[in-house]
Amino acid sequence: MNYWLFKTEPDDFSIDDLKNAPNSQTVWDGVRNYQARNMLRDKIKKDDKVFIYHSSCKALGIVGTATVIQESFPDPTQFDPTSKYFDPKATESNPRWFSVEISFHSKFDVGISLTKLKSVVKLATLPLVSKGNRLSIMPVSKNEWDTINNL
């Protein structure tokens, strides 16, 4: 099993939105970065665990966890002309962007702030805490996962 961190802007889609979604699940769509795309397409597998991170907001931090329930399928929004994620260069036979579906697992009573994460020496390898990082999907090692869960 592998571990991941997904960023989301809570004004757009928060951990509560995930929890309150039908069946507490959602298609993780709209990722438009090739490095993140490759992970969604090739690496992220059913039953993998995911930290949900709130970005570009007041309370930056990890706010809960989710589980991958369906792996690697074409992101449907790339084919939808009414979607802001529509990509005219993508075709059904040659999709450019991929998604996974995740299910809510837990919401932390108190989020783990970015400041806190940056203060933990063992988490220095986490891409999230490095300057200029822009990956919206990133791998988390088992050690990092356990460390964060025990904060």
Next chain:
DNA sequence: GCCAACGTTGGC
């Protein structure tokens, strides 16, 4: 709102 860091685009 600012701006550093990074990714993408497109001319050559």
Next chain:
DNA sequence: GCCAACGTTGGC
């Protein structure tokens, strides 16, 4: 394939 210009991300 290089790289300047541009666009976006995202913390502060």
